[in-house]
Amino acid sequence: MAFDPTKTAVVVVDMQNGFCHPDGSLYAEASEAAIEPVTALVERARDAGASVVYTRDVHPPDQFDDTHYYDEFDRWGEHVVEGSWDAELVADLDVRDDDRVVEKHTYDAFYRTDLEGFLDAHGIRDLLICGTLANVCVLHTAGSAGLRDYRPVVVEDALGYITEEHREYAVDHADWLFGETTTRDEVGFASE
Secondary structure, three states: OEEOHHHEEEEEEOOEHHHHOOOOOOOOHHHHHOHHHHHHHHHHHHHHOOEEEEEEEOEOOOOOOOOOOOOHHHHHOOOOEOOOHHHOEOOOOOOOOOOEEEEEOOOOOOOOOOHHHHHHHOOOOEEEEEEOOHHHHHHHHHHHHHHOOOEEEEEEEEEOOOOHHHHHHHHHHHHHHOOEEEOHHHOEEOOO
């Protein structure tokens, strides 16, 4: 699967302490295990000249105080609260000054963020999507990308998840409904 690095971004979803570190509020072992595959993919993409986008799921303490239905704290408990260690990207990621960091407040990295504007301004059409959780923020971000006419490609061996069934569901659903899936070894860049 070949990608033009000038039109491609790796979108790393929510690789934060709260999800990937054993002391995190919603830690999942597979999310921690995804750090190495994610960083390897980012390194290859960066070396080829592709863009790198990191998303951070961040919740102001009062975000859900007046909501009618959508309340992540009710569903998951308090997590990745704004300004907390929990909300920071894991230290093992090589986040650089020219990478884009998008702060989001829902499962979807496009919802009320500047992600779409950034991608459009840089002529990016293809998205290699990895990170955590496979069946929550990764899947919702990939679906939203497809609805906006980007090419979302979920990198199935660079995903965090709670159970293997969740990962399988996300990969199958992404492939069937709105995008494509691949593995790190299948990703190639025109400059390689």
